[in-house]
Amino acid sequence: IIKYDLKEIYEKKGVTVGDCGDLVDSKQITWIDVAGLHDVEAISDIGKMYDIHPLVLEDIVNTNQRPKIEIFDDYIFIVFKMLSYNYKDLKTDSEQVSLVVSGNRVISFQEMEGDVFDPLRERIRHGKGRVRGMKGDYLAYAILDIVVDHYFEVLEKIGEEMEFVEQELMKNPEAGTLSKIYRLKREIQQIKKSVWPLREVVSRLEKGDVAFVERKTEPYLRDLYDHIIQIIDNIESMRDVATGLLDLYLSSVSFRMNDVMKVLTIISTIFIPLTFIAGIYGMNFENMPELGWK
Numbered sequence: 001i002i003k004y005d006l007k008e009i010y011e012k013k014g015v016t017v018g019d020c021g022d023l024v025d026s027k028q029i030t031w032i033d034v035a036g037l038h039d040v041e042a043i044s045d046i047g048k049m050y051d052i053h054p055l056v057l058e059d060i061v062n063t064n065q066r067p068k069i070e071i072f073d074d075y076i077f078i079v080f081k082m083l084s085y086n087y088k089d090l091k092t093d094s095e096q097v098s099l100v101v102s103g104n105r106v107i108s109f110q111e112m113e114g115d116v117f118d119p120l121r122e123r124i125r126h127g128k129g130r131v132r133g134m135k136g137d138y139l140a141y142a143i144l145d146i147v148v149d150h151y152f153e154v155l156e157k158i159g160e161e162m163e164f165v166e167q168e169l170m171k172n173p174e175a176g177t178l179s180k181i182y183r184l185k186r187e188i189q190q191i192k193k194s195v196w197p198l199r200e201v202v203s204r205l206e207k208g209d210v211a212f213v214e215r216k217t218e219p220y221l222r223d224l225y226d227h228i229i230q231i232i233d234n235i236e237s238m239r240d241v242a243t244g245l246l247d248l249y250l251s252s253v254s255f256r257m258n259d260v261m262k263v264l265t266i267i268s269t270i271f272i273p274l275t276f277i278a279g280i281y282g283m284n285f286e287n288m289p290e291l292g293w294k
Contacts, residue, residue: 002030003029004132005028005029006132009124020049026105029105029134029139031106032105032107032108033107034110035112036110036112037060037063037109043060043061043109050075052077052100056100059098063111064096067080069200069204075101077099079098081194081198083154083191083194085157090161095115097109097110101140101212103212104135106136117143123142135214136212137214138220141220144198148224151191151195152227154191155231155234158187158191162238162241165177166248169245169252173252181245181246185242188235192235195235199232202221202228206224206225
């Protein structure tokens with residue numbers, strides 16, 4: 001739990017559902033962060049405490065949701081994907097995050113512990129930026145913004161991998177190079193599935209027809225929308241590059257095969273006439289011309 005206003009801040013880790021109940025009538029901005037979805041009963045208790053619809057709770061627990069936004073009378077429900085680059089396995093990890101935003105309260109549900117929100121928490125703790133002076137809608141924007149900024153970092157790492165694959169293709173393409181290209185294409189497609197629907201979510205938030213979003217937050221949402229459009233453009237460019245790498249690999253393999261065929265053709269050109277002569281003079285005929293010549 002992080003509870004704050006301009007003057008003071010209260011933070012506590014490892015809280016219970018009962019601790020969350022004490023914040024129902026809090027006038028301060030409250031961020032309740034639930035890490036882990038294994039305790040369905042606790043999530044259900046939180047839903048009853050804050051009057052969250054049972055279908056919303058089902059969507060929170062079901063981690064295969066498409067990024068979306070649902071607007072209710074008392075709160076906004078947002079689902080999106082948080083991406084991070086796994087340096088150990090050299091792949092992109094995806095985790096579903098759900099937000100329930102109502103007035104001064106934001107409840108976030110994550111699949112597991114560990115996230116990209118530490119810079120935001122530091123800003124809240126030290127009163128940096130505008131977050132301490134704004135309401136819950138700005139906190140929801142800040143959470144979305146830091147997730148979108150992390151998309152750029154993931155794309156940057158994939159771009160570096162594509163450069164390495166391109167160098168490998170120019171020097172010595174191998175069978176493993178093809179699997180690397182297909183893995184990059186799958187990761188780019190995964191990021192696209194996470195980002196493309198998020199554009200609709202932010203677009204609906206910044207149009208100004210959501211009661212919980214104040215006018216002074218709308219410019220920040222428009223800026224966030226522009227970042228998402230930029231990411232989508234980068235994804236499309238990277239897809240084209242990945243397709244180009246695949247074509248380059250096939251061309252390299254074809255070129256190497258042509259070299260092999262060239263060598264085989266030279267060998268055939270040398271040995272076919274010799275084989276022809278040996279075939280004629282190797283026949284066991286008694287009255288063969290030249291047979292008695294010295």
